Amino acid sequence: MCWDLTGECYHMIIIALAASSINLLIPKIIARSIDSFSANSFKAGIVITEFLVAASGIFIFTFLQGILQTFTAERVAKDLRNKLANKISHQSYSYILKTSPAKLLTT
Numbered sequence: 001m002c003w004d005l006t007g008e009c010y011h012m013i014i015i016a017l018a019a020s021s022i023n024l025l026i027p028k029i030i031a032r033s034i035d036s037f038s039a040n041s042f043k044a045g046i047v048i049t050e051f052l053v054a055a056s057g058i059f060i061f062t063f064l065q066g067i068l069q070t071f072t073a074e075r076v077a078k079d080l081r082n083k084l085a086n087k088i089s090h091q092s093y094s095y096i097l098k099t100s101p102a103k104l105l106t107t
Contacts (some may be wrong), residue, residue, distance in 0.1 A: 005072060005075065005076065008068060008071070008072045008075070009072070011066050011068055012065060012069060012072070015061050015064050015065045015068065016061075016065055018057075018061045018064050019057075019058055019065065021053055021059035022057040022058050022061065023058060025050075025054050026051075026054055029050045029051060031055065032047075033047045062104065084105070088104060091104075
């Protein structure tokens, strides 16, 4: 089960790093804006465009990360349910009747 999710884990790490990298661009945009304002060459349109591109990138990568995390969590839950159902199906009916649910889940 763990090895089946390796690809998804790597994708989640890459997407999280991409979103974090874009977050690191925001201070650079602000620094360039301050420098250009000090040099009397400030262009608001460029700064707004850079912020919109950065915000869009952050949104896209965060959205993709959420989708991938949900997909991976659902796969893990499905695998656990299948393993549990398989394990319980191999028990005798009388054992299931006399055993508590907590015991069935941990045995």
